[in-house]
Each structure stands twice: as structure tokens, then as C-alpha cells.
Amino acid sequence: MSYAPNSPAARDVAYMLHPYTNLSVHETKGPLIMARGEGVYLYDDEGKEYLEGLAGLWCVSLGFSEQRLVDAATKQLQTLPFSHIFTHRSTPPVIELAERLIGIAPEPLAKVFFANSGSEAIDTAIKFAWYYNNALGRPEKKKIISRKRAYHGVTIAGGSLTALAYVQNGFDLPISGVLHCGTPCHYRDSLPGESEEDFATRLAEELDQLIIDEGPETVAAFFAEPVMGAGGVMVPPKTYFDKIQPVLKKHEVLMVADEVICGFGRTGNMWGSETYGIRPDILTCAKQLSSAYLPISAVMISQPVYDAFAEQASKLGNFGTGFTYGGHPVSAAVALETLKIYESDDILSQVRGVMGRFQDRIRQLADHRLVGEGRGVGLMGALELVADKDTKESFPAALKVGPQVVENAITEGLILRPCPGDIIGICPPLIIKESEIDILFDRLTAALDKTESQL
Numbered sequence: 001m002s003y004a005p006n007s008p009a010a011r012d013v014a015y016m017l018h019p020y021t022n023l024s025v026h027e028t029k030g031p032l033i034m035a036r037g038e039g040v041y042l043y044d045d046e047g048k049e050y051l052e053g054l055a056g057l058w059c060v061s062l063g064f065s066e067q068r069l070v071d072a073a074t075k076q077l078q079t080l081p082f083s084h085i086f087t088h089r090s091t092p093p094v095i096e097l098a099e100r101l102i103g104i105a106p107e108p109l110a111k112v113f114f115a116n117s118g119s120e121a122i123d124t125a126i127k128f129a130w131y132y133n134n135a136l137g138r139p140e141k142k143k144i145i146s147r148k149r150a151y152h153g154v155t156i157a158g159g160s161l162t163a164l165a166y167v168q169n170g171f172d173l174p175i176s177g178v179l180h181c182g183t184p185c186h187y188r189d190s191l192p193g194e195s196e197e198d199f200a201t202r203l204a205e206e207l208d209q210l211i212i213d214e215g216p217e218t219v220a221a222f223f224a225e226p227v228m229g230a231g232g233v234m235v236p237p238k239t240y241f242d243k244i245q246p247v248l249k250k251h252e253v254l255m256v257a258d259e260v261i262c263g264f265g266r267t268g269n270m271w272g273s274e275t276y277g278i279r280p281d282i283l284t285c286a287k288q289l290s291s292a293y294l295p296i297s298a299v300m301i302s303q304p305v306y307d308a309f310a311e312q313a314s315k316l317g318n319f320g321t322g323f324t325y326g327g328h329p330v331s332a333a334v335a336l337e338t339l340k341i342y343e344s345d346d347i348l349s350q351v352r353g354v355m356g357r358f359q360d361r362i363r364q365l366a367d368h369r370l371v372g373e374g375r376g377v378g379l380m381g382a383l384e385l386v387a388d389k390d391t392k393e394s395f396p397a398a399l400k401v402g403p404q405v406v407e408n409a410i411t412e413g414l415i416l417r418p419c420p421g422d423i424i425g426i427c428p429p430l431i432i433k434e435s436e437i438d439i440l441f442d443r444l445t446a447a448l449d450k451t452e453s454q455l
């Protein structure tokens with residue numbers, strides 16, 4: 001046991017069930033308790049400083065001490081702490097947020113629906129794809145395609161789209177009607193000598209074949225993160241989305257962009273969809289929508305999708321879906337202020353100003369003996385650790401090399417996240433300065449060196 005009896009850690013272990021945690025290991029290890037945050041740094045309950053190299057869970061874009069967000073929440077709590085948006089009701093902050101969001105949304109999105117988490121947004125987007133096809137009189141067109149190693153959350157439908165064993169094992173997932181196509185990871189999945197463009201062509205052909213084999217009249221939607229996040233930061237190969245989208249159009253399959261991580265500047269543009277030329281019929285976003293200060297997510301749809309919904313809802317008498325807290329006025333006020341800060345502080349220029357340094361330092365680390373590939377775009381990236389750089393052979397899973405690097409980084413004062421396959425995800429707050437990027441990579445290098453010496 002590494003905590004004192006009756007300490008906060010002991011009480012944590014006594015009463016709490018932690019997500020994504022080995023429950024029995026937690027009983028002896030206990031929690032790392034974060035007490036406060038400032039800028040890009042967190043401080044634990046003993047005062048030790050950590051640079052948050054994953055922006056919480058890819059979400060705290062504005063760092064941990066943005067007073068404007070605190071003030072926005074406080075003011076809204078004092079004015080109207082809750083009122084819902086069911087049955088023709090609305091509130092000022094949610095109206096202003098919707099207008100601003102559609103104002104910056106990628107073409108051709110026209111209407112927004114609010115939920116509370118990325119997973120809820122994904123489940124809602126799946127329901128929307130089904131509702132759309134029912135509205136068009138195509139009740140068979142319901143299957144959803146996602147990609148191997150995708151992460152789309154943990155709810156029953158979202159967790160079925162997520163194609164990572166650790167999310168599905170033991171939970172009877174995936175549900176039926178969910179298909180998984182190839183991962184756009186050139187480093188791992190391309191053939192010897194295959195260019196990025198040729199690899200993209202092959203993935204698009206495979207998708208086309210999958211839809212044909214299943215029957216295009218049975219396939220409703222294709223869900224994709226512009227850059228796969230939790231599955232290991234897979235940057236799509238050149239021309240990937242240019243080749244995927246005509247396949248979807250040909251078969252009348254909806255393109256759903258899951259921008260839960262990529263949205264709001266992460267890839268160097270407001271949306272990953274802009275970075276990769278995606279024209280989504282439906283888009284999900286969350287996380288950086290409120291810099292994670294309060295839970296809120298959104299699903300945006302195009303005008304043709306909305307028109308079909310409006311007709312169907314008239315027939316049924318009701319658009320029968322919604323969450324009590326969807327469009328919560330306090331979350332909406334914080335999200336609205338977040339979007340105002342992105343504009344007033346020109347967050348895109350900030351990201352573009354430092355992302356070169358960030359990507360350079362990732363790619364320099366590709367020379368490290370443990371690193372097979374350093375990849376990324378904008379202010380997100382990853383290191384894929386390998387036992388043999390030439391053959392790309394992975395370390396035996398039992399060695400837990402990725403988690404070991406992350407543990408050593410904690411000791412160095414840096415928080416990162418291990419993704420499956422010994423991949424280290426890096427995704428700092430968007431407000432990070434160049435000098436802080438250097439601190440991040442210096443601490444990461446120290447953690448890699450230490451892990452190498454321990455192997």
C-alpha cells in the first residue's frame with residue numbers, strides 16, 4: 001500500500017470505482033491526487049508540479065486558470081442556473097452559442113443539437129443517421145462503419161464504434177450492425193514501398209468493396225476522427241479523405257466527422273475537417289468546446305439532413321430525443337466564452353506559431369533508440385515505441401514499455417497518456433508557449449532515457 005490509512009487516497013480507494021483503471025492495482029497503488037492548476041501546469045496535493053502534456057484528456061485547450069471562463073460560469077449561475085431547451089423552450093446563452101458555433105462550423109453544417117459528452121454526441125449522431133434514413137423511407141439503411149483503432153467513446157453504441165479491445169472486452173461489445181474498416185496508419189499498415197497516396201487509394205477501394213459486399217442499401221454512415229486520437233494519433237495518409245468521400249457519396253452513406261479531439265484549433269485549423277478537406281453531413285464535437293471547464297458536446301447537421309428531420313418529426317408529432325442537461329445554460333455560457341476567447345486571443349495564430357516547434361521536437365525524438373516513429377499534426381502527436389527500428393517489431397506487451405515511459409514521465413513532472421501498442425500520445429493545452437514545449441520534450445526525453453536503461 002503506498003498511502004496512509006485514513007488519508008484522502010485511502011478514502012478514494014475505499015469508495016470509488018475509477019474509469020480505465022486496473023481496479024485491484026488501484027487498491028494498493030492509490031490515486032495521484034491533483035490539487036490545483038495554473039496555465040499548462042497541474043500541482044498534486046504535495047505541491048509537485050506537472051506539465052499537462054495531454055491537456056487533461058485532450059481537452060483543456062485554455063489551460064487550468066482561465067479567469068474569463070470562471071467569470072462566465074459564475075455570472076450564469078447567478079442569473080439562471082438551469083432552464084431546459086425541450087418543447088420550444090430556450091435560453092440566451094444557448095442561442096448565442098448555437099449561432100456562434102454554426103458561424104464557425106465547416107460547410108455545409110446548418111443546425112446544432114447539444115449533449116453533454118463526446119459519447120452522447122456519438123450515440124446521438126448514430127440515432128440521427130437512423131432517423132434520417134427512416135425519414136427518407138430507407139429502413140434497411142442502418143449499418144454504421146467505423147475504423148479499426150477508432151475511439152468514439154464508451155456508451156453502448158459509441159463503444160461499439162470504438163474499435164479498441166480494452167474498451168469492449170467484458171462488456172459484450174460491439175453491438176450488431178457496426179462494421180470496421182482499415183486504419184489509416186501508414187507506418188503500421190502500408191505495404192512495403194507503398195506511398196501514402198497508394199495506401200489511401202487501397203483503403204478507399206477496400207471501403208468501397210466493404211459497402212458493396214454489405215449492400216449499399218444497408219449502410220447508413222461512416223464515422224471518422226479526422227486524426228485518430230486515443231487509438232494512437234493516426235494522421236491520415238495524403239489524399240485519404242479526398243478518396244474516401246466520393247465512395248461515401250456514390251453509396252449515399254453519410255460522412256460523420258468526429259471532431260471531439262480535433263475540433264477548435266487542435267490540428268492548426270478550426271476543424272480537422274478543414275485540415276483534411278472533409279465536408280461532413282454530421283459533425284460531433286465536445287472537449288475543447290468549453291476547454292473542458294464544464295461538460296458540453298454538440299452534434300451539427302447539414303440542411304438536407306435537417307429538412308428530412310423536420311418532415312419526419314412533423315409526421316411523428318415530435319423530434320423525440322434530448323438530454324435533461326443538453327444545452328445547460330451554465331455549460332453553454334462557458335462554451336460561448338471559450339469561443340469568444342478563441343476569437344479574441346486568435347487561438348489559431350497561437351497554435352500555428354508554436355506547432356512547428358512541437359512537430360520538430362517530436363520528429364527529433366524519432367532518433368531515440370526506443371522510438372519507431374514520431375508523428376503528428378498541429379498540436380497533437382505521438383511516439384510509437386518499437387523493439388527494432390528496422391523491422392518495426394513491437395515490444396512484448398508484457399513489458400508494458402509505453403506505460404513505463406508514462407510512469408517515468410510522471411516522475412519527471414510530465415503527464416502523458418499511453419495508447420494501445422506502446423504509443424505515447426502528446427496533446428498539450430493550445431495556449432502552450434515554445435519554452436514550455438521545450439520543457440515538455442526535455443522531460444519526455446529524460447523519461448525515454450530512463451526507460452531504456454530499465455529495459
Ligand SMILES: Cc1ncc(COP(=O)(O)O)c(C=O)c1O
Nearest residue numbers: 117118119151152153229260261
Ligand atoms: C474522438 C472521440 N470521440 C468521442 C469521445 C468520447 O468522449 P467522452 O469521453 O466525452 O464521452 C472521445 C473521448 O476521448 C474521443 O476522443
